[in-house]
Amino acid sequence: MGVTMDGTKQQRRGNTRQRIQDVALELFADQGYEKTSLREIAEHLDVTKAALYYHFKTKEEIIVSLFEDLTKPIEDLIVWGRSQPHTLQTKQEMIRRYSRVLADAEPLFRFMHDNQGTVRDLRIGDIFKDRMRDLRDIFTDPEAPLVDQVRCVSAMFTLHTGMFVMKDMDGDPEERREAVLEVALDLVTQAHEHAGER
Amino acid sequence: MGVTMDGTKQQRRGNTRQRIQDVALELFADQGYEKTSLREIAEHLDVTKAALYYHFKTKEEIIVSLFEDLTKPIEDLIVWGRSQPHTLQTKQEMIRRYSRVLADAEPLFRFMHDNQGTVRDLRIGDIFKDRMRDLRDIFTDPEAPLVDQVRCVSAMFTLHTGMFVMKDMDGDPEERREAVLEVALDLVTQAHEHAGER
Amino acid sequence: MGVTMDGTKQQRRGNTRQRIQDVALELFADQGYEKTSLREIAEHLDVTKAALYYHFKTKEEIIVSLFEDLTKPIEDLIVWGRSQPHTLQTKQEMIRRYSRVLADAEPLFRFMHDNQGTVRDLRIGDIFKDRMRDLRDIFTDPEAPLVDQVRCVSAMFTLHTGMFVMKDMDGDPEERREAVLEVALDLVTQAHEHAGER
Amino acid sequence: MGVTMDGTKQQRRGNTRQRIQDVALELFADQGYEKTSLREIAEHLDVTKAALYYHFKTKEEIIVSLFEDLTKPIEDLIVWGRSQPHTLQTKQEMIRRYSRVLADAEPLFRFMHDNQGTVRDLRIGDIFKDRMRDLRDIFTDPEAPLVDQVRCVSAMFTLHTGMFVMKDMDGDPEERREAVLEVALDLVTQAHEHAGER
DNA sequence: GATGAATGAGAGTTCATTCAT
DNA sequence: CATGAATGAACTCTCATTCAT
Numbered sequence: 052m053g054v055t056m057d058g059t060k061q062q063r064r065g066n067t068r069q070r071i072q073d074v075a076l077e078l079f080a081d082q083g084y085e086k087t088s089l090r091e092i093a094e095h096l097d098v099t100k101a102a103l104y105y106h107f108k109t110k111e112e113i114i115v116s117l118f119e120d121l122t123k124p125i126e127d128l129i130v131w132g133r134s135q136p137h138t139l140q141t142k143q144e145m146i147r148r149y150s151r152v153l154a155d156a157e158p159l160f161r162f163m164h165d166n167q168g169t170v171r172d173l174r175i176g177d178i179f180k181d182r183m184r185d186l187r188d189i190f191t192d193p194e195a196p197l198v199d200q201v202r203c204v205s206a207m208f209t210l211h212t213g214m215f216v217m218k219d220m221d222g223d224p225e226e227r228r229e230a231v232l233e234v235a236l237d238l239v240t241q242a243h244e245h246a247g248e249r
Numbered sequence: 250m251g252v253t254m255d256g257t258k259q260q261r262r263g264n265t266r267q268r269i270q271d272v273a274l275e276l277f278a279d280q281g282y283e284k285t286s287l288r289e290i291a292e293h294l295d296v297t298k299a300a301l302y303y304h305f306k307t308k309e310e311i312i313v314s315l316f317e318d319l320t321k322p323i324e325d326l327i328v329w330g331r332s333q334p335h336t337l338q339t340k341q342e343m344i345r346r347y348s349r350v351l352a353d354a355e356p357l358f359r360f361m362h363d364n365q366g367t368v369r370d371l372r373i374g375d376i377f378k379d380r381m382r383d384l385r386d387i388f389t390d391p392e393a394p395l396v397d398q399v400r401c402v403s404a405m406f407t408l409h410t411g412m413f414v415m416k417d418m419d420g421d422p423e424e425r426r427e428a429v430l431e432v433a434l435d436l437v438t439q440a441h442e443h444a445g446e447r
Numbered sequence: 448m449g450v451t452m453d454g455t456k457q458q459r460r461g462n463t464r465q466r467i468q469d470v471a472l473e474l475f476a477d478q479g480y481e482k483t484s485l486r487e488i489a490e491h492l493d494v495t496k497a498a499l500y501y502h503f504k505t506k507e508e509i510i511v512s513l514f515e516d517l518t519k520p521i522e523d524l525i526v527w528g529r530s531q532p533h534t535l536q537t538k539q540e541m542i543r544r545y546s547r548v549l550a551d552a553e554p555l556f557r558f559m560h561d562n563q564g565t566v567r568d569l570r571i572g573d574i575f576k577d578r579m580r581d582l583r584d585i586f587t588d589p590e591a592p593l594v595d596q597v598r599c600v601s602a603m604f605t606l607h608t609g610m611f612v613m614k615d616m617d618g619d620p621e622e623r624r625e626a627v628l629e630v631a632l633d634l635v636t637q638a639h640e641h642a643g644e645r
Numbered sequence: 646m647g648v649t650m651d652g653t654k655q656q657r658r659g660n661t662r663q664r665i666q667d668v669a670l671e672l673f674a675d676q677g678y679e680k681t682s683l684r685e686i687a688e689h690l691d692v693t694k695a696a697l698y699y700h701f702k703t704k705e706e707i708i709v710s711l712f713e714d715l716t717k718p719i720e721d722l723i724v725w726g727r728s729q730p731h732t733l734q735t736k737q738e739m740i741r742r743y744s745r746v747l748a749d750a751e752p753l754f755r756f757m758h759d760n761q762g763t764v765r766d767l768r769i770g771d772i773f774k775d776r777m778r779d780l781r782d783i784f785t786d787p788e789a790p791l792v793d794q795v796r797c798v799s800a801m802f803t804l805h806t807g808m809f810v811m812k813d814m815d816g817d818p819e820e821r822r823e824a825v826l827e828v829a830l831d832l833v834t835q836a837h838e839h840a841g842e843r
Numbered sequence: 844g845a846t847g848a849a850t851g852a853g854a855g856t857t858c859a860t861t862c863a864t
Numbered sequence: 865c866a867t868g869a870a871t872g873a874a875c876t877c878t879c880a881t882t883c884a885t
Binding site for chain 2: 067068072082083085086101162164167168169171172180184196197198200201202204205208209212213216217219222226227230231233234239240
Binding site: 286288289298299307308 | 881882883
């Protein structure tokens with residue numbers, strides 16, 4: 052129950068779980084997982100810590116739930132990628148879609164990027180690693196030369212870098228996004244071309 | 250003091266500071282900064298926590314000292330880069346040297362990579378950011394098209410990714426290192442070529 | 448409500464109170480009173496904690512209710528004992544009946560035995576103490592020498608010990624029960640004989 | 646540092662560990678292990694909770710340390726018992742000594758008696774069980790009839806009961822102690838006599 | 844050059860209990 | 865007859881830090 056202007060308590064229409072997730076994600080992304088305490092999350096929501104435990108069994112479960120809810124689009128992307136022919140077009144489209152996925156769940160991926168060490172220790176670490184590998188396996192031909200495999204991985208991580216590290220570069224964000232995308236597309240294209248030459 | 254064969258304690262003539270740094274770096278790189286407690290460091294050294302405070306004023310100072318001691322090569326690289334003409338050769342040589350620098354202080358850079366969020370909050374965050382910017386400014390012509398600037402940044406981060414993320418890829422490490430280097434070199438070369446076309 | 452084969456919930460026509468008692472006793476006896484949480488009880492029953500509060504006002508009331516329901520036989524035994532002449536036969540028969548009572552409500556008495564400190568703080572502590580005193584007063588003649596009073600108390604507690612402590616002794620349980628009973632009977636007999644000698 | 650009459654702080658001459666044990670034992674014996682919080686112990690000592698953790702790694706370690714420090718006499722008794730011939734005299738002397746041991750470390754054994762369930766879960770549970778078995782093996786001849794074995798165990802537990810349960814009986818404590826001892830001695834004597842008859 | 848002893852702040856977690864629905 | 869949502873108080877435990885010796 053919250054407090055209204057006249058001091059009475061107010062119904063929370065069962066959206067508390069969602070609100071916890073929202074606040075937690077914001078704080079996790081801003082300050083990191085370990086530096087964000089449950090007290091802090093609770094205070095932001097005007098709830099007691101115990102309330103958090105009604106909705107989530109542990110602190111880790113909060114981040115796991117966020118991960119599970121927000122990485123659905125990546126799973127979808129993997130499914131889609133697997134259903135397509137392994138052409139250059141497909142790979143380019145994958146890069147474009149992946150770029151969009153990252154942008155849509157920016158806070159989560161910013162969190163993952165800034166806390167790679169922490170994430171690895173959490174239960175989501177392995178899952179995330181698997182997803183990354185799945186994506187890579189769609190981009191790269193395991194028979195391809197190592198250098199082309201690297202190019203593809205580099206394309207993926209260029210998107211990450213573009214989102215989370217180049218924030219301080221000049222130019223407006225949208226322009227930068229396009230430039231990053233172009234470089235990533237170039238990388239997969241080059242990787243593919245060599246394949247054709249073989 | 251350590252324990253010798255006859256059970257007596259042994260002098261560690263003044264190298265304790267160094268030993269603290271060594272152990273701390275190992276633990277920070279393995280477990281992260283916040284998940285490594287001073288108690289843990291002290292135990293690994295068979296010393297009390299208070300002893301750490303004799304050598305370092307705070308926990309943060311330990312990592313700062315590591316950073317300062319170990320990033321000298323990057324400073325040198327920047328100085329060198331600035332003293333050279335802005336040719337493609339220079340940039341390629343920079344990439345090669347940077348790659349070596351990363352490899353030589355692998356634990357520190359692995360730590361920085363895995364704990365980007367934490368690092369940002371620490372005092373070293375700004376310093377590191379400045380270094381990265383300095384490097385970038387040597388690689389990229391601020392007048393160059395955005396996409397080429399991105400390419401150069403991407404080259405640098407490809408080296409990072411190659412060191413800390415692609416560990417699970419097949420192939421032996423040395424081969425992988427070379428492949429990564431090749432991709433990075435390609436990226437700066439492309440960035441440069443376009444510049445020439447203008 | 449439970450789950451039937453077609454997935455719908457099933458009536459538990461008013462026996463929930465009973466089921467709570469059953470599960471609670473089992474858990475209390477196994478883990479102790481304080482180490483058993485209401486959450487745990489509720490989960491075992493596939494019911495919410497709040498449901499427990501519909502049937503019992505507090506956690507303590509659960510154990511009180513168990514105690515009241517299950518120690519009726521002891522009350523009966525006391526009533527019977529008082530109605531009999533204070534002969535040796537009576538005392539021996541009391542021992543036999545007491546032994547049976549303990550065996551019949553084994554989990555409760557095991558709980559009481561293992562948690563004597565806790566029980567003392569609970570509301571049932573005093574009640575139980577009174578019952579024990581009542582029993583003792585039937586066994587022992589307050590005029591009898593102290594040593595004989597001790598013998599009678601010892602007889603009673605030998606039965607307890609026999610049930611809850613000697614579980615790890617060799618021999619099959621039934622044999623052991625009889626041996627324990629024989630020792631207890633001996634003790635009251637000796638107490639009585641001395642009385643005769645006076 | 647403590648507070649003196651004039652409000653200044655006072656040295657604690659390194660006896661804090663001992664003081665923690667003393668206070669903890671008193672509270673554990675009075676209220677039980679789980680119902681005694683570390684906050685409570687700390688407050689009694691005018692120290693912070695963290696100070697307790699300087700001296701003991703966990704709450705359980707406090708009780709373990711008490712157990713280890715205070716049950717040495719039982720170990721000694723076992724050693725002594727094993728070195729003696731298995732005569733009636735030995736057994737009787739064992740009973741007498743055991744009675745004294747219990748009296749000397751009364752608070753610890755009162756705690757053990759009142760919290761048998763808790764003790765079982767703690768690390769000391771198994772150790773204690775072993776000690777009891779060792780004692781039993783000295784008292785009882787494994788070849789003896791079951792009923793005589795029971796008599797011996799009963800003798801031991803009569804001593805316990807005498808110390809911790811019969812407190813509310815009339816008569817002065819010393820008289821009661823003697824009466825209890827007499828009953829226990831009788832029990833082992835009877836057990837032994839039967840053996841002779843075989 | 845280092846230790847022993849302690850602190851204050853705070854962490855995550857669990858508990859019995861309440862109450863509107 | 866029972867649930868969903870929440871609370872407040874307590875818990876054990878850990879941390880970086882301090883300081884007299």
